[in-house]
Amino acid sequence: VYVPYATLQSLTGRDNFDQIAVRVGAQADVERTEERIVSVLENETGLSGRYRTDNLAVQKERLSGLMDIVTLVLTVISGISLLVSGMGVMTVMLSSVSERTREIGIKKAIGATRGRIMGEFLAEAVVLSLIGSVIGIAIGCMAALIGGAVLGMAVPIPLSTLVGLILFTVLTGAVFGVYPACKAAQLRPVDALRTE
Helix, strand or coil: CCCCHHHHHHHHCCCCCCCCCCCCCCCCCHHHHHHHHHHHHHHHHCCCCCCCCCCHHHHHHHHHHHHHHHHHHHHHHHHHHHHHHHHHHHHHHHHHHHHCHHHHHHHHHCCCCHHHHHHHHHHHHHHHHHHHHHHHHHHHHHHHHHHHHHHCCCCCCCHHHHHHHHHHHHHHHHHHHHHHHHHHHCCCHHHHHHCC
């Protein structure tokens, strides 16, 4: 709200100013302008060392740098979490291979190819990752919307980002599912059927 300074002074009961906002042009030398403003104020009032200037552009750059650091830290934490969850998928799939060794042997004995067995286990890893990512994104979106409602802020959730996250998670699950799928595909039917 812009009001005459005399009106603001009468409304607040003050007869002085504690700050002045100055907007400079795009081509202006901001540092030189700051020095001149302080110099003029000191000359007018006869008070030295009582005035200081704050450049909002510099503050914005500092805040942007801080946000970049926070983003980097969160990215590293997310990467570690993704690696741990990928290892979890691999562990579950290896456990599935060891539990279904006899089933794999029967399939191979009746003509299932290595590619077929590998495809089945890769598909299982992808489905497992897909279900996990959808549940995780649903919980995250609900938490963001609840937090936004509590703080009175609108939380934009772009659909393209969600689809990208799901695809990336499924790809990660597929990558970590390759080793268990290869292990299942390389089982010899005789050894697999011998397993109790």
